[in-house]
Amino acid sequence: MTTPLRHDTHVRIRSFLLIFLFVLAALGLVANDGGVASIALLLALLTIVDISLDAFERQARRSGRVR
Incomplete structure (x- = not known):
């Protein structure tokens, strides 16, 4: 189990990655x-x-539902 700070950091990194990928896709379509x-x-x-x-x-x- 990860700590809350580590989890928040991972969420933020993935969110920034998502924005970057959408911008890259838009630039690819424009180009x-x-x-x-x-x-x-x-x-x-x-x-x-x-x-x-x-x-x-x-x-x-x-x-409480742990897999």
């Missing part, structure tokens, strides 16, 4: 480079899934 845009969007999707799974796991731990 007409579909490869960069698609890779950035794929990584953004994986980051969203990672954030969501972490949130579900923390909620389950808080409510």
Whole structure:
């Protein structure tokens, strides 16, 4: 189990990564480079899934349902 400070740091890093990936995808679309845009969007999707799974796991731990 991670400490609250470590968890908050991870959430912030993933949030900044998500913003960066969306900006990179937008720039890839503007520059007409579909490869960069698609890779950035794929990584953004994986980051969203990672954030969501972490949130579900923390909620389950808080409510007493430990896996």
